[in-house]
Structure formats: structure tokens, C-alpha cells
């Protein structure tokens with residue numbers, strides 16, 4: 001499923017009407033195929049569990065100070081809850097909501113005595129309110145225009161900075177050789193191409209991130225380089 005679209009790149013470059021090479025190969029965008037094809041949905045969600053189990057462990061050991069003073073967190077597009085589970089244990093005072101599409105969270109029941117709950121919905125329409133929103137390995141799946149829409153929904157859901165509100169993004173910040181944070185150019189470029197083939201997204205450098213934050217109405221951001229090729233970006237308004 002994920003290798004076939006690479007064979008459609010030539011057709012896509014020659015001005016196909018499809019938005020992605022994935023759509024040429026499979027007739028729908030990746031989340032539409034996941035909704036219709038239970039086996040692909042399960043495999044994709046399991047792949048995310050595997051990836052996020054590692055990232056969650058590092059995040060839970062290095063970044064717990066990011067949650068200081070928070071009482072509620074919504075993990076938007078949080079998959080089947082791997083990151084929420086990884087950090088909930090270290091944060092007994094925080095209520096977590098894992099928010100994702102219906103075919104991802106259906107059948108999942110609350111955990112940790114109700115401290116982790118699963119809610120289905122479309123992040124382009126609504127994001128449940130909380131002190132903070134987590135967006136992990138998600139914005140890179142979307143175009144700049146779509147990221148601005150998602151970040152505006154998140155802004156509606158969290159309080160302003162002076163009241164402790166924030167959006168916490170875990171995603172790649174592309175760096176050049178001159179940067180002190182430069183790492184593995186090949187992996188950065190591979191992910192950028194992978195997202196071009198599978199989704200309408202891309203990897204972004206700091207300037208590109210900064211523009212979408214401003215366009216979505218945020219005033220400030222802070223990048224913490226704590227997770228190897230991935231960064232933690234805190235965004236406030």
C-alpha cells in the first residue's frame with residue numbers, strides 16, 4: 001500500500017488532477033483508504049504505535065516540565081493513545097483526551113480510572129477544549145493552508161499564554177549544514193519526499209513553521225531540540 005504510490009510519481013509530476021501520488025495509486029487520500037480498508041487501518045495504527053512508543057519514552061523522560069501547571073491535555077490526531085499512555089503515568093494530575101477519526105478510536109475505552117478518554121471527530125471542524133493541545137507527527141501530513149486551519153481550531157480550544165494555554169507540537173524542524181542542530185540530511189529529505197508521495201504535507205524549516213504559526217494567529221513559539229530528528233515546538237497566543 002505504501003510503496004505502490006512511488007510508481008505513480010511520474011504521472012503525478014505530469015500534472016495529474018489527483019492531489020497525491022497515493023491518490024493515483026489507491027483512488028482516495030490516505031485517511032479515506034484507512035477508513036474503508038480495516039486491514040490497512042490496523043497496520044497503519046500499529047506502525048504509529050511502534051514509532052510513538054520510542055518517541056513517547058524519550059519525551060516522557062526529557063520533556064515533562066512542558067506540562068507543569070496543566071490540568072488537561074488533548075492529543076489531537078493522537079492515534080490509539082500511545083503518547084497519552086506514555087506520559088499519563090508521570091502526570092497523575094492531568095486529564096488526557098485522545099482525539100482522532102472515528103475508525104481509529106472506535107472500540108477504545110477509557111483508561112487509568114477515566115484519566116485517559118477517547119473522543120472521535122474531525123480536527124478541521126472541532127477540537128475539544130483543554131489547557132494544552134498536543135499535535136504529534138501530524139502537521140507534516142498537511143499543506144500550509146490545512147495546517148493553518150488545524151492550528152486555528154486548536155487556538156479556539158486552548159486559553160491564551162497568560163492563562164497557561166499552549167499548543168505542543170512534536171515534528172521535524174529541517175536544518176541546513178550551517179545549523180548547530182543539523183542532523184542526517186538524507187533522513188530529512190527522505191521524510192520530505194515520503195510526505196509528498198503519501199500526503200499533501202511536507203517537512204518544514206523554522207521559517208516555514210513560523211509563517212504558519214503567524215498565519216494561524218499565534219504570537220510566540222519556542223523550539224526545544226530534545227528528540228533527535230524531531231523537535232518539540234511550543235506555540236502560544
Ligand SMILES: C[S@@+](CC[C@H](N)C(=O)[O-])C[C@H]1O[C@@H](n2cnc3c(N)ncnc32)[C@H](O)[C@@H]1O
Pocket residue numbers: 031048049052076077078079080082083099100101104121122123124135136137138141
Ligand atoms: C501520522 S499519524 C500520527 C498519530 C499519532 N499522533 C502518533 O504520533 O502516533 C496521523 C493521525 O492523524 C489522524 N487524522 C487524519 N485526519 C484527521 C482528522 N481530520 N481529524 C482527526 N485526526 C485525523 C489519523 O487518523 C492518524 O491517526
